[in-house]
Amino acid sequence: MIVTVQVDGGFAFFPKLNAPQTVDTERLPAEEKNRIETLVKEAHVWDISEVLSEPPRHAADVQTFVVTVRDGDRVHQVRAAEPVTDVALASLLDFLLKRSDE
Amino acid sequence: MMLKKVHSLCGIIPPYMLESISKAELANVEGRAAARRTLALTAVLQTKRRIDGARISRVMAVKDGSIPHKNRRIYTCNNSESYPGTLVRSEDSDRSGDAAIDECYESFGATFDFYQKIFERNSLDNTGMDLIGSVHYGKSYNNAFWNGSQMIFGDGDGIYFNRFTQALEVIAHELAHGVTSYTADLEYEGQSGALNESLSDVFGSMVKQHHLKQRAADADWLIGKGIFTNLVQGVAFRSMKAPGTAYNDPHLGKDPQPAHMKEFIHTTEDNGGVHKNCSIPNHAFYLLATALGGYSWEKAGRIWYAVLRQPELVKNADFVLFAKLTCEMALKMYGETEHNAALNAWKQVGVIN
Numbered sequence: 001m002i003v004t005v006q007v008d009g010g011f012a013f014f015p016k017l018n019a020p021q022t023v024d025t026e027r028l029p030a031e032e033k034n035r036i037e038t039l040v041k042e043a044h045v046w047d048i049s050e051v052l053s054e055p056p057r058h059a060a061d062v063q064t065f066v067v068t069v070r071d072g073d074r075v076h077q078v079r080a081a082e083p084v085t086d087v088a089l090a091s092l093l094d095f096l097l098k099r100s101d102e
Numbered sequence: 103m104m105l106k107k108v109h110s111l112c113g114i115i116p117p118y119m120l121e122s123i124s125k126a127e128l129a130n131v132e133g134r135a136a137a138r139r140t141l142a143l144t145a146v147l148q149t150k151r152r153i154d155g156a157r158i159s160r161v162m163a164v165k166d167g168s169i170p171h172k173n174r175r176i177y178t179c180n181n182s183e184s185y186p187g188t189l190v191r192s193e194d195s196d197r198s199g200d201a202a203i204d205e206c207y208e209s210f211g212a213t214f215d216f217y218q219k220i221f222e223r224n225s226l227d228n229t230g231m232d233l234i235g236s237v238h239y240g241k242s243y244n245n246a247f248w249n250g251s252q253m254i255f256g257d258g259d260g261i262y263f264n265r266f267t268q269a270l271e272v273i274a275h276e277l278a279h280g281v282t283s284y285t286a287d288l289e290y291e292g293q294s295g296a297l298n299e300s301l302s303d304v305f306g307s308m309v310k311q312h313h314l315k316q317r318a319a320d321a322d323w324l325i326g327k328g329i330f331t332n333l334v335q336g337v338a339f340r341s342m343k344a345p346g347t348a349y350n351d352p353h354l355g356k357d358p359q360p361a362h363m364k365e366f367i368h369t370t371e372d373n374g375g376v377h378k379n380c381s382i383p384n385h386a387f388y389l390l391a392t393a394l395g396g397y398s399w400e401k402a403g404r405i406w407y408a409v410l411r412q413p414e415l416v417k418n419a420d421f422v423l424f425a426k427l428t429c430e431m432a433l434k435m436y437g438e439t440e441h442n443a444a445l446n447a448w449k450q451v452g453v454i455n
Binding site: 008009010011012013014015016017018019055056057058059060061062063082083084 | 183184185244245246247248249250251262266272275276279282283287290298299302326339340349353354355356358371372373375376377378
């Protein structure tokens with residue numbers, strides 16, 4: 001499974017910080033692979049709508065998180081504006097973003 | 103003894119009668135003294151009534167927005183992602199001792215004062231809207247945003263970013279989004295979105311210059327100065343004076359902002375590059391303000407503010423429309439010299455040929 005996360009928007013644009021971060025779970029140690037795939041499953045990423053939430057009308061500088069999962073021929077993308085209220089999706093984002101910081 | 107009971111604002115004994123008793127030869131010393139005390143008290147109460155009446159009128163006027171009056175409320179999210187959070191400082195309260203809270207409070211004040219003194223604008227909506235800010239949002243959160251009704255500020259990760267309340271122009275930038283939403287309400291997408299962002303930078307920078315009493319020629323024209331930690335090779339998030347030069351860092355990348363339309367960035371990211379292409383109108387404003395000399399808010403700022411409130415500035419306005427309106431406004435408000443300066447500024451950034 002290939003999972004990509006991107007932070008879009010916000011007060012400033014930084015080419016490297018805003019670049020999509022991709023992880024191929026097949027190339028990860030078993031523990032990390034299982035962790036990501038479990039988080040994807042718990043967040044029901046394959047089943048939730050493509051636009052989970054959008055910034056409020058009149059809002060500005062709000063960040064939007066974009067998660068794309070690819071498994072073989074299946075591809076699904078989810079967009080969610082901050083604050084992400086879906087706890088399971090927030091956990092997945094938190095894990096992926098912390099991982100990309102390291 | 104009867105006189106001692108007369109303490110009501112609507113006294114039973116009329117003042118002229120008390121006046122007579124206080125002076126009457128027939129009344130004993132105690133009676134005259136009591137009458138004088140009652141008269142004095144009545145005068146105090148009547149004055150109080152006038153003051154109370156005036157205060158009530160003022161409160162009502164403040165409430166309906168006819169008298170400008172700051173009403174700041176600062177909350178802490180306690181590093182959660184839930185806002186507004188817990189109220190920690192409100193109008194006229196003492197410093198909290200928490201840097202983010204106090205910076206937010208003071209910068210809200212500087213921004214309110216700028217709009218009120220320079221443009222006679224009563225808060226964001228021009229009817230005295232409360233200024234609400236939430237600080238300590240999230241954990242290591244690297245952003246600040248306007249959610250349509252209040253501002254939210256992160257503490258930064260401490261690695262690349264300090265807290266976002268450190269820069270006055272960042273706070274003023276977020277508040278300016280409020281002003282835009284109550285005026286032109288520019289759509290947050292593509293060129294109108296970049297104009298929306300640019301207006302926040304322009305007014306954010308002017309608030310800082312006004313606060314520092316800086317002339318256009320002396321200002322740094324930087325947005326987000328001081329938010330980078332020492333680890334970052336850069337001075338700020340954006341430079342209105344020299345777009346594309348604010349940072350060049352191994353971790354963040356190179357500042358991608360264009361200074362000219364020929365470098366306009368076509369992208370689907372970031373609502374069509376609103377934080378990238380805003381540099382084009384930003385630079386035009388810088389060029390105009392420095393060409394006119396003096397303080398940026400004296401002429402260039404007034405032209406921009408007047409256009410922001412014009413119905414001709416439609417929600418999906420592009421750079422060309424905004425440029426045309428500012429040039430027309432410069433001619434209308436000032437004359438040929440200012441009109442030509444505006445035209446020249448927009449030509450230099452390639453918006454007008």
